[in-house]
Amino acid sequence: MEGKYDPVAHEELTEQAQIPWKKKKSKTENKRRFSDEQIRLLETIFESETKLEPRKKLQVARELGLQPRQVAIWFQNRRARWKSKRIEQDYRTLRADYDILASRFEFLKKEKQSLILQLQKLSESVAEPHDKNKASKGVDGDTKCEQSNPSFQQAPLEGNELLGLQFGNSRDMEHAGQAQAREELVSIDEYRNKSPVSPEILYGFDLADGIFGQSCSNPQWLNFWGREDH
């Protein structure tokens, strides 16, 4: 409300007074639709200033042969049209952002399922009877992971074995002679490389320091990805 009283602008009031309040114009009264020339000038002014100062309004009104009130109303309506267009544009932008996020989410969901499957296969192969020592050995386990995340403790793999998968530590697997497990890791890499979009771009963060790097230090993250309901 930056409207300050301006005696010059007050002219408009007297003009307004000539128009009876609440008067409805008859159908026969010639009105409406400013000329192309009038619209062109109004649009030109609107481009540089969306609000007219009272003096400028009077000047424009004189120039166009309109009532100052008509100019004021035109600017008012023009601002409203401009606002609704801007809202539409904002909506389209937000919608596009949402769609991108939604497709990222779907992709991540599928990758999660795939990784769970890989883990299950690895878990089964590691638990084979010919490798009993491996199952109970426990090499440099990430105790933080195991302690901080209940859902992790329920996982079929122990912490150190999961780390072997995540960081490509193949020592234990070679020790166990598990060529199959190595193939699984390769297939994961292939899966990533065949992704329609590079993972870094798709996820929006660096994989090495991001999703896998923080997996064991962020229990909430593990909880989230450990659940089946998303």
Added chain:
DNA sequence: AATTTCGCTGCATTTACGTCA
């Protein structure tokens, strides 16, 4: 100095009308 009134503005909503398919 605080309060009230007046006149103005802007905005949201509604109404009335012109235009077009």
Added chain:
DNA sequence: AGTGACGTAAATGCAGCGAAA
């Protein structure tokens, strides 16, 4: 010619502000 959809000028109501009383 009649009609509905749409665009737009104008009306209406309300809130906020500054100036004057």
